[in-house]
Amino acid sequence: MxxxxxxxxxxxxxxxxxxxxxxxxxxxxxxxxxxxxxxxxxxxxxxxxxxxxxxxxxxxxxxxxxxxxxxxxxxxxxxxxxxxxxxxxxxxxxxxxxxxxxxxxxxxxxxxxxxxxRDIIPVNFLKTVQAIYSSGHGVPNNDVNRAARERLGLTRDPPTTHMYPEYVKGIQKILDHYKLKANADRIVKEREG
Amino acid sequence: MAEKKKASTKKTEAKKQEVKHEAPVKQEAPVKMEAKTQAPAKVPVTTGPKVKPRIGVFICHCGTNIAGSIDIKAVEAYAKTLPYVVHADNYQYICSTPGQKKITDAIKEQKLTGTVVAACSPRLHEPTFRTATKEGGLNPFRFEMANIREQNAWVHMHDKEAATEKAKDAVRIAVAKASLLQDLTPKTVSVEKAAMVVGAGIAGMQAALDLAAAGIKTYLIEKSPSIGGRMSQLDKTFPTLDCSQCILTPKMVDVGRSPNIELMTYCDVESVEGFIGNFDVTIRKKARGVLSMPEAEAKGIVGGGCNGCGDCEPVCPVIKPNPFEMGMKPRKAIYIYHPQVVPLLYTIDWDSCVKCGLCVTACGEKKAIDLEQKDEFVKVKVGTAILATGFDLFPIEKKTEWGYKTYENVVTSLEFERLICASGPTSGHLIRPSDGETPKRVAFVLCAGSRDNAGIGKPYCSRFCCMYSLKHAHQIYEKIPGVASYLFYMDIRSFGKMYEEFYYRIQDEGAKFIRGRVANILEDPATKNLHVYADDTLLNRPVDMEVDLVVLAAAVQPGWDTDRTRKLFGVSCSSDGWLLEAHPKLNPCGTTTAGVFIAGVCQGPKDIPDTVSSAEGAASAASIPIHKGEVELEPYFAMCIEEKCAGCGMCVNLCPYSALALVEKDGRKVMEVTEAKCKGCGTCGGFCPGGAIWMNHFATPQIVAQIDAFFLGGER
CATH class of the missing domain: 1.10.1060 (Fumarate Reductase Iron-sulfur Protein; Chain B, domain 2)
Known part of the structure; x- marks a missing residue:
């Protein structure tokens, strides 16, 4: 003390x-x-x-x-x-x-x-949660990467939720079960208004 | 939890009720068994037949060790209800003089035929209570111990009720056995007035010198061509900074000269038979391809044999790395490790010899070289043996993060010893292996592979690395002006006499101590300099230290041949491979095999002073049976009940000690036991299909009575 x-x-x-x-x-x-x-x-x-x-x-x-x-x-x-x-x-x-x-x-x-x-978490981590919720990826694919993949002879999108967006729902179900997205949204709103 | 407890008490109650039903039958049982035991003529049964056993039970508090978790009064009251128990008592410490007096007095007053002490482990106080039983006038083997401390009070500290019940069980079982115990007389065997020491490093040499000085013929067996061991590879010793060779070579010479020491270098122990006092050891004399002078004379070559002149060496065309110099110096296929070897005898490395015969020509009239020599076997008989098999460095390249054998300028401490040693490959000029330059910045990595629980590495402290690393730092300050040294450490363990003072001195000389274990080492490919990465935990900052040379204070592990040798002598080892002492504190030189002792690092890492102390301790212990001339063996041997023996001989092959044989008696074959060889393990007794083998002190009726007492109860 x-x-x-x-x-x-x-x-x-x-x-x-x-x-x-x-x-x-x-x-x-x-x-x-x-x-x-x-x-x-x-x-x-x-x-x-x-x-x-x-x-x-x-x-x-x-x-x-x-x-x-x-x-x-x-x-x-x-x-x-x-x-x-x-x-x-x-x-x-x-x-x-x-x-x-x-x-x-x-x-x-x-x-x-x-x-x-205890709601102690940096906002960027929460934004990662939001990204995973919407796309299934913490770092979603972008045009630069897509071009690079094409040059390497790969598909523009990887065979993940990017190629099969119907599976994003499953990921959302998991995140919802733990209220991760709801908590992330709440805290981001509190911090950033 | 509470429910469980209730259930278990119910169970015991149920058991007790059951027992009460059977009680009348049970009471007869021991009498019946006793009658049976009289049947075999060879089995000694004393105090005459039909003497009703009178057992005394003594329960020890051991302060609060036992009394704290067991209700002593309840156990005592329970003991009094057991069959044949005529006396029960308790005391603070039964092992104390007044405690023992309770036993002796009760034997006399109550005319006891057997005693039971419920206390600690028999390993601790069985001898004490046997003596007390003997002093009371009973045969000492009429004593039985119930362990209610190590196997009860200490492990059930938080469950007094159940612990008390368990103690009652233990006492009941012990009483059941005690009421069937018989008088036994220990056998004595004579002891051969000779000893063997395996391994001729500083531990083995010291032990052999002590035994020889005590007038005992000693065979000193060494697997390599010269004696001296690891100590002969060291440059200086801490904390006195004596030259290691200078203090070692006089001892090596003494060993070579002592009339009581028969030095057998380049030899392996091939097999060991027998027991304390009478070990028959077969030794393999590996073919060294070179005859000593006595060997040559025995072959009729007058004035011949190797005199160490070295004429053979220059003509040998084969060049190999010298393991004594950690491979940093060349040797020929015919070689000596270094100029001070004892015995001064050349040895041929058959793996690299091309048998060109040039050495034979160079040797000339001495005719010392025999390229066709074969291994020979020699048998010797000794009374006691000391194992001093030493250590090897842990293969530190397994910790890949430190880059040993990947980066040229990462060396082990033993390589450093050779590089800084005046008689070493560089004549004592410390160089870095990549370019032969003198290093100006040296990092010492302590606990390299020691105190490591991660799977690769050793969980124990190697115990002398701190001190020799301090010494290494001193040596570079002495030899290289302007050098900087960095010791990466977790703790500096400078616990010996004058060791802390040595630590002070080295810090005063300028050594920098960085408290942090080295995370990894990377090499700059252009300069071959090394970057040592660690956390300076005191500064609380990560460190990137660029140095010219890194010395890894590698962990030590038992010598590569230790495991084979220890098995020959029946010595156990702990999980890390070091040989197991009889007691870590009170019998550190003894083993569980009578007559076999251990000395030096093979028991666990030790510096030179501790190694020498341990060797002298082992020599003293090993000389006692030899000087007494005879030893008492525990009378736990097996006996054959000849009327029942069918002579099938199956037990003969099962015996791990070759103690059994089939002999012809009264026109039929029966088994016979060599009592001195028998260790009473019970393998034969448990197997015998006809129940014809009687294990003294662990006889079938005694064991059955114990089992019955446990499962069926036995209260009156």
């Missing part, structure tokens, strides 16, 4: 007590993360192989090792409200190399799931 000293607001912010207190931890967080990620997140010994392997880390403040630490200590709010949570490219290099056989990528995915339950 952060102790307040009653300074003026600006000074209070500057001298903010940053120590870790046990009350900062939510003991439910780690079991939740483990249940969703299905990996032994508590076994992390902070060797840094994950961050060393991460293509995102050298060019951002994203530190997967940091998220693993927050999982171990149950720092739920800190983890879920950190915008870096959304910088994982899901390349799985960390999962390949982790000497403790943990899947850090899946830990990140679990945290994103938990964050989304």
């Amino acid at each position: 952060v102790r307040k000293k009653g300074y003026p607001e600006a000074l209070e912010k500057k001298l903010h007590d940053q120590r870790y207190y046990r009350e900062d931890s939510n003991p439910e967080f780690l079991p939740k993360v483990k249940a969703i990620s299905r990996t032994i997140a508590h076994m992390c010994f902070q060797c840094g192989t994950c961050t060393g392997s991460c293509p995102s880390a050298p060019r951002s403040t994203y530190r997967i090792r940091h998220f693993m630490r927050r999982a171990v200590l149950g720092l739920e709010n800190e983890a879920l409200t950190d915008p870096d949570l959304w910088l994982c490219t899901t390349c799985y290099s960390c999962t390949d190399r982790c000497p403790r056989d943990i899947a850090p990528t899946d830990v990140i995915m679990a945290m994103r799931n938990l964050a989304f339950k």
Whole structure:
């Protein structure tokens, strides 16, 4: 629990007590993360192989090792409200190399799931949801790609929902079941009006 | 959960009721069995016939270890209801002196014929309570133990009710056996005044030197052409920075000279028969193609044999990599590893020899070279044996992300030792393999393959890599002015005497420690420089470190021939392949096979001081039976009930210890047991179709009584 000293607001912010207190931890967080990620997140010994392997880390403040630490200590709010949570490219290099056989990528995915339950999610992710809902693709085909495909001797559209749009309905059914589209629309509307 | 519990108590109640119905029948059963046991003439039955058993039961609290999860009073009250139990008692610690006194007093006062202690595992305190039973005036084998701690209290900590029921079961079963136990007398066998040490690295050499100094004839067996092992490949040793060869070679020379050591290099153990005190070991003397001086003399070549002059080597046309130099230096098909080998004898590598005969001509009158030599077999008899089979490096190329064997300038720590060693392939000038340049920036990758649970790699800590990597950093500072070293580590484990001080010293010399495990290494194809990628976890920033040379502190694993050798001696190994000690703390040099001991790294990773300590411990343990001259064997051997034996001989082939044979007696064939060879495993007894084999202390009626007691109950 952060102790307040009653300074003026600006000074209070500057001298903010940053120590870790046990009350900062939510003991439910780690079991939740483990249940969703299905990996032994508590076994992390902070060797840094994950961050060393991460293509995102050298060019951002994203530190997967940091998220693993927050999982171990149950720092739920800190983890879920950190915008870096959304910088994982899901390349799985960390999962390949982790000497403790943990899947850090899946830990990140679990945290994103938990964050989304609290409406914490960047708008671009929601727009991806909307794109999948309407076309079956997170990144729908475009004319540049179509031309490139033709040059390679491929069909203009791939044999997916692009070629068989009748199957988009099935995808929509799945997304509707989880209310993913409805939630995405709601949050986008709240943020962008 | 609650419902389940109810169901189970109902079950036990039902069982109890059933038992009550059968109780009268049950009470007769043990008497009947006892009568049966008297039948075989060879089976010893003491305290005379028809003596009604009088059993005493002692229940241990073990502090709260047992009492915390088991209702001791309830178990004691229950024990008193069991047949033949005339005395039941409990105590805080039965293993303590007052606890043992309870046993001895009760035997005398209650005229007990058997004792049962419900406590920990027999592995822990069976000897204690046997002694107490003996002191009370009973045969020590009239004691039976019920394990209510490891197999009960500790695993059912949160279910006191069920744990108490289980403890009652265990006590009932033990009482059933105790009421049928017989007097047994351990056999003694004489011990051959000779020992064998397998592996002549620093552990094997030290063990052999100690045994020899204690006046014991010692056979030292080494698979490679020279003794010295891994330690002879090292340049310097931490933390004292002694030259490894300088402190090792005097010991090698001592081994070669000791009149009590029979050094057998280039030899393998082929087979092992027998038991403690009397191991018959067959040794394969691999054909080295070269006769030693005594061997030449035995063949009538006066003044001949290899004197190590080396005349053969220059004329040999075949060039191969020298494994002693990790393949970084050439050797011929006729070779010695290095100039300080013991024994100084050349060896021919038959895989590469073209049998041109040039060496034979060069050798001349000494006639030391025999290109047609074949393997020979030698038999020796020893009382005890020590395995010191050492280690190999884990094949670190399997961790592809670090690029060993892909990038030229990634080397292992053992290759680094040879490159920095004055007697090594570069005469001690550290170079990088790609261009022979002196590296100015060197990265050391610690925990390379150790502490790795991912499947490829080893889950354990290899224990000496931290320290030798610190030493490596020191060596480059000593030899290369202006060099920079980076040690990528997870934890620096500098736990030994003067080790932490050494860590301080190396940091003071300028080594940079980066706390992060190396994620991957990439090579710049143009410069052959290496980029080491890791997370500096303390700086909280990813690192891309360009260096000239990378040294991988590769994990260690048991030597490649360890598994074959351990099986010959009947020694177990743990899941990671290291040989299994009898007890990890209290008997680290012993094994579960009596008379066989383990020394050095084959038991688990050790640095040189620990290896030498372990070797001296093993030598001391191995010399005890030899100095005593005889050993007591547990009297658990099988016995043949000759009237029942049909002489079919099926048991003879089943016996894993070759302890059984068919002999002619009174005009018919019957089985006979060599008691000293029998380990009491029970394979024959369980198989015998005629029930003609009596397993002492684990006899059929005793086991049947235990099973009956479990399934049918047995309360009065």
